[in-house]
Amino acid sequence: MGEKSLEVRDLHAYYGQSHVLQGISLTVKEAECVALLGRNGVGKTTTFLSIAGLMAKAQGHVTLGETSLLGLPPHRIAQSGIVYVPAGRRAFARLTVRDNLQMAVPRSVNKQRAIEDVLTVFPGLRERLNVQAGVLSGGQNQMLKMARALLVNPSFLLLDEPTEGLAPLVVQQMGEHIRQLMDRGVGVLIAEQNARFTLKLSRHLYVLDKGVIKLERTGDKLYDDQEVLSHLGI
Numbered sequence: 001m002g003e004k005s006l007e008v009r010d011l012h013a014y015y016g017q018s019h020v021l022q023g024i025s026l027t028v029k030e031a032e033c034v035a036l037l038g039r040n041g042v043g044k045t046t047t048f049l050s051i052a053g054l055m056a057k058a059q060g061h062v063t064l065g066e067t068s069l070l071g072l073p074p075h076r077i078a079q080s081g082i083v084y085v086p087a088g089r090r091a092f093a094r095l096t097v098r099d100n101l102q103m104a105v106p107r108s109v110n111k112q113r114a115i116e117d118v119l120t121v122f123p124g125l126r127e128r129l130n131v132q133a134g135v136l137s138g139g140q141n142q143m144l145k146m147a148r149a150l151l152v153n154p155s156f157l158l159l160d161e162p163t164e165g166l167a168p169l170v171v172q173q174m175g176e177h178i179r180q181l182m183d184r185g186v187g188v189l190i191a192e193q194n195a196r197f198t199l200k201l202s203r204h205l206y207v208l209d210k211g212v213i214k215l216e217r218t219g220d221k222l223y224d225d226q227e228v229l230s231h232l233g234i
């Protein structure tokens with residue numbers, strides 16, 4: 001099977017009359033991490049919602065390989081291999097970590113084996129399997145959300161603010177987890193306020209400003225690129 005890309009071309013999105021995304025184009029390849037950065041309110045979450053089929057009004061092109069996704073219902077987009085991990089939201093608080101994981105395993109898949117597999121990426125969850133998800137720390141909760149996403153065997157993950165509210169050591173662990181996902185061939189699009197963290201993981205960067213891409217860069221050391229840093233105000 002050839003390498004697939006997630007392609008977004010000339011994407012527009014609206015909340016009522018408000019034209020929030022004004023023609024965004026970006027590409028994510030398998031096994032790579034792409035950064036989508038920009039201030040609060042510029043349209044990062046709206047980009048994810050549009051790709052995931054969750055915006056009532058979006059126009060343009062979103063394709064995965066040869067398949068056109070825009071206009072498909074969210075579950076079909078998830079089945080095609082694109083899984084959105086929203087910011088902030090907690091996993092099912094009253095269920096145990098194990099139940100949260102089991103619920104996410106597709107019916108056709110061996111639950112035990114699938115869960116063992118994701119625990120190799122997120123080993124910290126193993127000792128928490130029998131506790132209620134509601135008592136997890138912020139970092140463990142984020143890892144649970146990502147583990148649930150991984151159980152669907154995605155080709156691409158859309159991670160919205162994966163380090164929000166996490167302590168520096170946990171942020172570092174999160175970076176290692178994301179690298180492991182890339183090693184498995186998963187393409188990752190990350191929207192973050194933590195630009196330094198994201199630039200260390202990414203070879204491609206898009207900076208969004210008021211619904212348009214203001215800067216696009218490719219490079220091995222984006223975290224060291226003065227133009228990028230000054231553009232981001234860091």
Ligand SMILES: Nc1ncnc2c1ncn2[C@@H]1O[C@H](COP(=O)(O)OP(=O)(O)OP(=O)(O)O)[C@@H](O)[C@H]1O
Nearest residue numbers: 015018020038039040041042043044045046047191
């Ligand atoms: N449900 C909504 N109805 C109307 N406007 C909205 C809605 N959700 C977001 N917006 C507006 O759309 C714009 C883009 O918001 P979006 O959440 O995509 O930005 P963001 O870059 O993800 O920022 P943040 O990091 O704060 O979430 C903002 O001006 C926001 O106020």
